[in-house]
């Protein structure tokens with residue numbers, strides 16, 4: 001197939017984004033707003049679990065693309081499985097059904113927590129690996145993927161992992177500034193995954209969308225690290241020597257964190273569909289982190 005046939009020319013689209021106040025939703029909304037007509041809906045604007053309102057909204061707006069970024073996070077899912085089912089499974093289903101009704105495409109985000117992360121050191125997970133989650137979040141996200149695919153044939157499922165970027169208060173997003181300010185941070189040494197700079201995630205998702213090849217993609221920066229290694233690199237990038245860094249970075253095991261939900265230990269991802277499409281590997285996580293640190297001073 002020629003390159004001209006494989007990649008569609010993307011004209012100005014009408015895009016509806018849900019969960020638009022979150023990390024991915026907010027960055028996606030800003031990136032698309034210059035070239036497309038974007039309706040970025042926060043939780044207060046549209047509750048994805050309200051089937052009737054979702055339907056009415058999608059029929060009124062009549063987008064050509066829906067991007068669902070709404071989610072209930074890991075520990076909250078464990079504490080409230082009913083809510084996790086509603087937001088991570090039923091909401092995506094309602095959006096995909098509505099997308100199907102108006103002939104739109106849907107991009108839906110999922111997670112490396114689809115997998116159990118065993119054994120440590122294994123090959124990166126591909127779409128040929130059977131999902132097996134260790135917590136409610138992972139199980140509901142996998143069920144959400146299925147609900148979307150069953151409801152709308154024009155769907156892109158984007159599994160990503162440890163996403164960071166500006167505007168969110170999370171370890172990955174803020175550790176470089178905490179270290180720069182001389183704050184002590186706790187880092188987990190025995191959980192590893194792929195990491196993803198949100199701008200790289202958006203670049204790659206837009207490329208994938210341009211191919212018209214529906215399916216399940218794994219979109220992450222190359223190679224794997226632990227939270228501890230991520231913090232070490234972030235500290236190095238803000239100019240701290242090992243002598244300065246070591247006393248600031250406390251090393252703990254996951255078992256010492258007493259978090260509510262279990263976490264998979266080792267979940268690097270690899271994208272077979274991107275390889276088939278001839279898309280190059282995404283840059284190494286250190287290069288992506290270097291860019292993030294340099295722009296978020």
Ligand SMILES: NC(=O)c1ccc[n+]([C@@H]2O[C@H](COP(=O)([O-])OP(=O)(O)OC[C@H]3O[C@@H](n4cnc5c(N)ncnc54)[C@H](OP(=O)(O)O)[C@@H]3O)[C@@H](O)[C@H]2O)c1
Pocket residue numbers: 018019020021022023024025042043044046047048049068069070071072073087091108109110111112141159160161162163164168
């Ligand atoms: N961040 C990561 O490290 C990561 C890793 C792997 C996969 N992902 C996937 O990427 C996607 C986006 O994640 P994110 O990090 O951007 O999440 P986020 O920052 O936690 O944002 C999620 C947003 O969803 C909203 N939301 C919650 N319930 C809702 C509902 N019923 N209706 C509408 N909106 C609702 C939240 O609003 P309120 O706070 O007001 O409730 C929040 O603004 C998710 O599918 C997630 O599974 C993220």
